[in-house]
Amino acid sequence: MTTRAGRRVVVTGDTALAEGVAAGLRELGALVVLLDAAYETEDDVRAAMEAAGDALGGGIDQVVHSWVEAALLDARVFAELSEETWAIACEHTLEVAWWTARQASPALRETQGSLVFLVPTIGMAGGAGYAMLAAVAEGMRVLAKGCGRQWGTTGATCNTVAVAPHHWTGDAAGAELTRNITLSVPAFGDQGDAASDLAPLVALLADDDAHFLTAATMVADGGTWMGL
Amino acid sequence: MATDTRLLDGKTVIVTGAGGGVGMGIALACAQHGANVVIAARRTETGDPVAAEIERRGGRARSIRCDVASHADVHAAVDAAVSTFGALDVMVHNALAPVGPPTGIEDVPDETFRGMVGTALRASYLCATAAYPHLRANGGSLILLSSAAGIEGSPYIPAYGLVKAAQRGLAKSLAREWGPDGIRVNCIGPVAMTPAVEEVAKTSPVFTEGLLLNRTPLRRIGDPEADIGPVAVFLASDLSRYMTGQTLIVDGGGFLAF
Numbered sequence: 001m002t003t004r005a006g007r008r009v010v011v012t013g014d015t016a017l018a019e020g021v022a023a024g025l026r027e028l029g030a031l032v033v034l035l036d037a038a039y040e041t042e043d044d045v046r047a048a049m050e051a052a053g054d055a056l057g058g059g060i061d062q063v064v065h066s067w068v069e070a071a072l073l074d075a076r077v078f079a080e081l082s083e084e085t086w087a088i089a090c091e092h093t094l095e096v097a098w099w100t101a102r103q104a105s106p107a108l109r110e111t112q113g114s115l116v117f118l119v120p121t122i123g124m125a126g127g128a129g130y131a132m133l134a135a136v137a138e139g140m141r142v143l144a145k146g147c148g149r150q151w152g153t154t155g156a157t158c159n160t161v162a163v164a165p166h167h168w169t170g171d172a173a174g175a176e177l178t179r180n181i182t183l184s185v186p187a188f189g190d191q192g193d194a195a196s197d198l199a200p201l202v203a204l205l206a207d208d209d210a211h212f213l214t215a216a217t218m219v220a221d222g223g224t225w226m227g228l
Numbered sequence: 229m230a231t232d233t234r235l236l237d238g239k240t241v242i243v244t245g246a247g248g249g250v251g252m253g254i255a256l257a258c259a260q261h262g263a264n265v266v267i268a269a270r271r272t273e274t275g276d277p278v279a280a281e282i283e284r285r286g287g288r289a290r291s292i293r294c295d296v297a298s299h300a301d302v303h304a305a306v307d308a309a310v311s312t313f314g315a316l317d318v319m320v321h322n323a324l325a326p327v328g329p330p331t332g333i334e335d336v337p338d339e340t341f342r343g344m345v346g347t348a349l350r351a352s353y354l355c356a357t358a359a360y361p362h363l364r365a366n367g368g369s370l371i372l373l374s375s376a377a378g379i380e381g382s383p384y385i386p387a388y389g390l391v392k393a394a395q396r397g398l399a400k401s402l403a404r405e406w407g408p409d410g411i412r413v414n415c416i417g418p419v420a421m422t423p424a425v426e427e428v429a430k431t432s433p434v435f436t437e438g439l440l441l442n443r444t445p446l447r448r449i450g451d452p453e454a455d456i457g458p459v460a461v462f463l464a465s466d467l468s469r470y471m472t473g474q475t476l477i478v479d480g481g482g483f484l485a486f
Binding site: 042077078079081083086087090091094095098101102105106122123124125126127128129130131132134135136137138139140141142143144145146147148149150180215 | 299332333334338341345349350353354356357360361377378379380381382383386387389390391392393394395396397398399400401402403404405406473
């Protein structure tokens with residue numbers, strides 16, 4: 001656990017969500033590197049994580065994982081999905097999350113750092129047309145629980161921030177998915193901006209105040225899904 | 229287990245991994261309730277005796293060799309159900325590769341991880357897509373065997389928790405997507421004494437130190453046919469006609485969440 005000024009953070013993914021969270025964390029004083037990896041093999045992730053640690057001055061305090069295969073971001077009729085698409089989009093995305101946890105572990109154990117998975121709430125609520133994204137989301141969320149359980153004695157934590165689906169699917173699809181999640185409008189009237197609304201929660205998870213929080217899921221979607 | 233109520237009369241059910249353990253228990257229970265059962269097992273040496281037992285008890289069954297991670301094998305199992313019994317009403321995907329011994333996430337062999345992805349995730353995709361046209365035609369049901377570990381994570385076998393959770397996310401989404409087609413999709417999270425569990429029980433403190441039993445209100449480990457089978461029958465039957473997207477944890481009360 002560290003103070004926010006100068007905290008060394010790696011963010012994975014190249015979506016507006018990843019860039020927004022990275023920007024928000026920088027606003028809060030963190031040094032942030034977007035992981036530059038090919039994501040084809042676990043060695044790619046290992047090398048990229050080592051390079052990121054070097055770029056951050058020799059250590060990593062927090063890894064924020066949001067990377068998904070681009071094919072997950074579009075609505076698809078499940079019955080028409082090819083096996084190849086399933087393998088590339090769903091299985092490979094989970095494989096990369098698995099690799100990221102394994103390759104972030106050494107650095108985070110050393111710094112008693114924080115691993116955070118960003119997932120859409122449809123993992124918990126289901127999403128018609130987005131079965132692959134939902135499967136990935138839920139798999140990552142429970143991977144986080146397994147890591148949290150296993151890393152506890154080292155002081156490293158692993159948590160999930162579950163956010164509104166539009167951060168992956170775009171506004172129109174996200175609105176449709178949200179309408180199927182709840183009959184009411186979000187409590188805050190909107191479902192959150194990555195930089196101003198989500199980044200502070202991500203930062204919180206690496207703060208000293210959160211040292212006793214692990215394997216948890218924080219739902220940050222403006223008060224939409226309330227299934228817990 | 230005798231029953232006067234035949235909840236699955238006229239229905240045809242495929243059960244993967246039905247050569248033993250929970251799969252066999254579900255197959256036997258479904259047959260007891262009148263279902264035609266296709267035993268889809270990786271080896272016919274284990275599947276054939278289950279089909280024979282169903283027939284010995286007066287039911288109808290067919291055994292087919294099936295590697296659940298194989299597109300050809302899964303589609304062949306569906307074709308076998310339709311050609312033998314005329315239809316497919318329920319697909320139960322239960323099979324899973326060996327989960328391996330307890331280990332840290334960093335030390336899980338690639339082969340173990342890929343085996344679980346293949347038999348849990350790829351197989352779920354294959355079973356769902358192969359069965360879909362038939363389930364749609366018959367107002368059928370897809371049942372995925374998940375686990376409480378897919379909700380609370382596993383400190384011992386982290387990849388297992390990952391794939392079991394992914395199956396639940398998939399099931400909820402398919403429940404939403406296929407509901408308008410009249411197809412229900414649900415999960416079961418069982419705890420039962422199977423040959424695989426018996427092997428683990430010899431050395432795992434969860435069993436040797438009574439940790440599991442102590443947290444199980446019903447103070448016993450489930451029986452695949454008598455305890456898990458009936459829940460699968462319920463989900464496959466019209467009794468659960470208004471239920472979809474759910475996970476039923478069948479473990480004697482060991483895991484109590486939300």
